[in-house]
Amino acid sequence: MTPARFALRRATDWEELPALLAQPGAMPVAGAQSLMPMLALRMTEPALLVALGDLPGLQRVEQTAAALVIGAGVTHAATEDGIGPEPLRGWLAHVASGIAYRPVRNRGTVGGSLALHDPAADWPVALLALDAVAVLRRGAIKRRMALAQFLTGAFATALGSGEVLEAIEIPTPPPGARFGWCKIAPAPGAFAEAATAVLLRPGAAPRIAVTTHDGARLLTAAPRPDDPYLARLREVAIRRAEAAAA
Amino acid sequence: MIRLQVNGAMQEVVAEPRDSLAAVLRDRLGLHATRIGCAHGSCGACNVLLDGAPARACLVPAVLAVGQEVVTLEGLRDDHIMLSLRAAFQAQHALQCGYCTAGMLIAARDMIQRGCARNPDEIRAGLAGQLCRCTGYDGIVAAILGAAHDARR
Secondary structure, three states: OOOOOOEEEOOOOOHHHHHHHOOOEEEEOOOOOOOOHHHOOOOOOEEEEOOOOOOOOOOEEEEEOOOEEEEEEEHHHHHHHOOOOOOOHHHHHHHHHHOHHHHHHOOOOOHHHHHOOOOHHHHHHHHHHHOEEEEEEEOOOOEEEEEHEEEOOEEEOOOOOOOEEEEEEEEEEOOEEEEEEEEOOOOOOOOEEEEEEEEEEOOOOOOEEEEEEEEEEEEOOOOOOOOOOHHHHHHHHHHHHHOOOO | EEEEEEEEEEEEEOOOOOOEEHHHHHHHHOOOOOOOOOOOOOOOOEEEEEEOOOEEEEHHHHHHHHOOOEEEEHHHHOOOHHHHHHHHHHOOOOOOOOOHHHHHHHHHHHHOOOOOOOOHHHHHHHHOOOOOOOOHHHHHHHHHHHHHHHHHO
């Protein structure tokens, strides 16, 4: 189980990053907790890994007037231990605690999970329900994009060439908001067979995200009667959110 | 050639980017407590501490551990929680072949330090990423519960 040969560079400067990623066969890597197994199994064979962990600002956690802003390099473990104010603090910790195992959570990052967009991953579904915004960066140029646009399909995102995810903005929920999370997995820490997240806000329609074969998707309308799977997911999600502490 | 800080000492080792930290620790530095089981993050036999927090040494390219403090089970010989865990593992027959034990001990020490080993259910949840194919886990859970109790006294 030795990966094929590759070169590795640790990027330290946002300005130099696009040129590194433009090299043939280059691939960005954050915590490497999904990539290392794929390399070991030779499911992917990059020529050059560009490690993002030393880039400035990737570990930051800031509370602004409207949102909790977390650097893309914030780990699952940091989130599990608590970042930002309640209620997001508890909601995010709850989701994080079910991702893989603590030694993996210590290295794996929220941004890496979104940028990979494994359709069985937890963060794309949870953060889509929370209406998070992705901050994409190429050199000095940044752009913001709702996760619903960022997550384009399974293992696919709107990231352009030379561009990486820099931060995630999670809007501060209004007073009285509730959040429900339901993950069906064969064992604690395993990838989801199905997962659903719902955000209930007073006076607004429930915001529900689910895993699909195309990745995390919003349920924008009530499921059609001929789709009992989505109807059931929606029902469970709303019930869990209503049962959760406000 | 890379410079790795392992168990308090700076070591110079030859490593190419595809070499995992687990492989370098075992094959170049002779630190064989760190086991390689599945080599893709599922079994937990290769747990080491990186800057004090457990990590899968098979999922970390050795070159990315440069600048971090690596501690293997060999480096925790005199650690007081580890002394307590080792005694409890022996008393509770918490190992048979021993292949998973180093990873178990490192995971268990972290659970005790974080206060996440207060009852058998919590310990079992915390051990979800540590595979043992010999014991059926009962002895391991009992040992960690006992060591956690010692640590609180």
